Amino acid sequence: MVEEALRLYPPAAFLSRTARSRDTLGGREVRPGDTIMLPIYALHRHRLLWDDPDAFDPDRFAPGVSRDRFAFLPFGAGPRICIGASFALQEAVIILATLLSRLRFALTGRRPEPRMILTLRPHGGVWLQVSRRA
């Protein structure tokens, strides 16, 4: 479930790299010093990589389901991959499990709206109706 949320709403919605040497990428020339933008948000919703990409479907990450290693990059990849990835995933599951065991959350009329400001954030916050579980 956390992975699927990170697919649809990756906090690091784009990454960038500076080219060190001449190369070609998708038929385009890359020169040393060029900035290459990696649009992670678009990658995670690419129709050639994901079925029904805008739908929330945690089963995409069920055990045994395979996918292209580079189709899902919420924590980046390679030498600069996020060193906190495992910690962040465990922390998210623990926080969610703790909250959901005690509280119920329901949508209000105000729906969350993703906004890209360096990182992807819910514009104006996430408004939920919270009640105690019986």
Ligand code: HEM
């Ligand atoms: C959901 C939570 C998180 C997300 C989505 C996330 C995402 C990322 C991404 C995409 C990168 C790579 C940036 C790049 O390639 O340019 C990165 C790097 C990094 N992250 Fe995270 N991160 C998260 C949580 C954390 C936590 C909890 C820690 C520390 C405990 C952490 C520490 C770092 C550090 C130190 C780097 C830089 C690694 C390097 O450049 O060698 N992150 N993170």
